[in-house]
Structures are given as C-alpha cells and as structure tokens.
Amino acid sequence: MAKTPKQPAATNGGAHDDEAPEAVAAPETGTIDLEAAAPQEGGQPSMRILGQYLKDLSFENPHAPGSLAPQKAQPEISISINVNARNLAPNDFEVELHIDAKATAESKVVFAAEILYAGVFRLENFPQNMLHPAVLIECPRMLFPFARQILGDATRNGGFPPLMLDPIDFAGMYQKRMAAQAQAAV
Template sequence: MSTQNGSPTDPKAPALNVLVQYIKDFSFENPNAPRSLGAPQGQPDVNIQINVNARPLQNGEFEVELKIDGNAAVQGNTLFAFDLTYGGIFRVINVPEQSLQPVVLIECPRLLFPFARQIIAEAVRGGGFPPLMIDPVDFAALFQQRMASEAQNMQTIGEA
C-alpha cells in the first residue's frame, strides 16, 4: 500500500486522523504563594487523576476529552493544584464496529496525552516549581477498568 502525504491510498483502509486539538478548560492554582515557594519541607505528595470522555459528532468524527486533575501537598499544605481538559476532534474511517470504542478511548487519548503533559509541566514550572513530568499512561488499562466498571454497573442494575 502506498501513501500520499501520510494518508493511505486504499479508500477502504482503516484511518485515524487528528483534525484539531485544543485546551477546553484549564486552571492552575498556587494558593499559598509565596510561602509555598521556599525550601521544601519534605517530599510532596502528588495526586493525579485521569479520565477520558468521548462523544460522536458527525461523519465518523469524535470529540475526545482527556481530563487531568492533580495537586501536590507537603504535610497537608497545598503547593499547587491544576485541572486540565484537553480535547481533540478525530476522524475514524473504516474501523470495524467492535474496534471503534477501543480506538476512540485508547488511541485518541494516547495521541493527546503528550500535549496535555507538556501544558501541565509548563504551568507547574511557571508557578515556581520544578516541571511536573507525568508518567506515561496505559490507556488500554484505563479502558479495561472502564469496561469492567460498566459491566459491574449493568449487573447491579439487573439485580435490582
């Protein structure tokens, strides 16, 4: 199969295209500055939560949102907190129905993550701290957890 400008030339080949990426919502707080910027009084506790949401648009397009919330604290005192919703519009073409959900909820956030990670690292650095480099995320494991949770919820509803 040959390609032209990175796109497959076979019209029936599966394809995933990133149409646009954007910051949908972003907040960074440094509530105890400048006091929090002094010498650290211990290793900070960093908590991060990551969620993926997707919704169909039209013509095989999906909006995918990567929501990353986090904070760092030392001895219960908040150093910083952030909340980022980073989104993208993806076109998914010729992907079998049984593969569509994994493509949208695994591959799309995998493409968005490095950009969201960089936004957070720069914001934390701009807040007066060393950049926070979030470890790579296993979106396949997050997807499996989500599917298991939905199956459990359906089972609970069926028993009610």
C-alpha cells in the same frame, strides 16, 4: 519542590516512591454512536486528527510565596485522569483528556493544576468492535504528550519544577472501565 511522580502498576495515576498510590477515576465512555460510523466496503481503517486544543487550564498556588520556600519534605502529589468522548458527526469524535494534579504538604495545598485538553478525530472504516476502543484508547494516547507538556509548563511557570507525568496506560483504563460496566450490569 515537586517530585516527578512514578506510575504504580496498579493504577494510572502518579505517586511518589514513598506514598501509597492514589486511586484513579475510571475513564468516562461518553456517548458514541457506533451505528453511525459504519465501515465502508473494502476501505482501510484510517484515523486523522482534525484539530486539537486546550479547553480549560487552571493552576493555583494558594500559599505563594511561602510555598516556594524550601520545604522539610517533598509534597505528596495525586494525579487523576479521565477520558470522555462524544460524536460530532458520523465519523468525527471529540475526545477530551482531563488531568487533575494536586500537591499537598502538611495538610496544605502546595499547588493544584487542572487541564482539559481535547481533539477532534475522524475515524473511517473501523469495524464496529474496534471503533469504541480506538476512540477511548488511541485518541487520548495521541493527545497525552501535548497535555503533559502544558501541565509541565504550568507547574514550572508556577515556580515549581515541571511536573512530567509518566506515560498512561489508556488500554488498561479502558479495560477496567469496561469490566466495571459489565459488573454493574450484572
């Protein structure tokens, strides 16, 4: 029933070939204490994943079994992605990747899925100007394949073809968020 969305160049969400792209929420920057994670003298930057985990998963198929019957047209699928991060210790950060996917047909929800996937990362010896982008770009990039697989499994287990998201441009999301914050400060 669901068609794998294609990622338009202008946004970070998925959209069908024949539908207008959905706006994607800008990533949350969370509270990251950059002063606490000062680089060590002469050390090489290192990033380690201390753990990763599923914090929340929701899948709704409110009109089953009718929604599983052949449909006249492909459902419209909207995707939104958010990133949030917070300090746990001077060099440890929890990074959350929040993905919402909703398929609708004829003004009815076909399915709705929400996933909150997170990881704890240790970033050591990063220059101050590189720490914030590393936490909000590289960390979610490492989490994304796992969250994508869980979302694909959830939609398949809900009776639909697996929803396999295209890769996300986390650097572009970060740049848009920083530009929006700079504009808001002016």
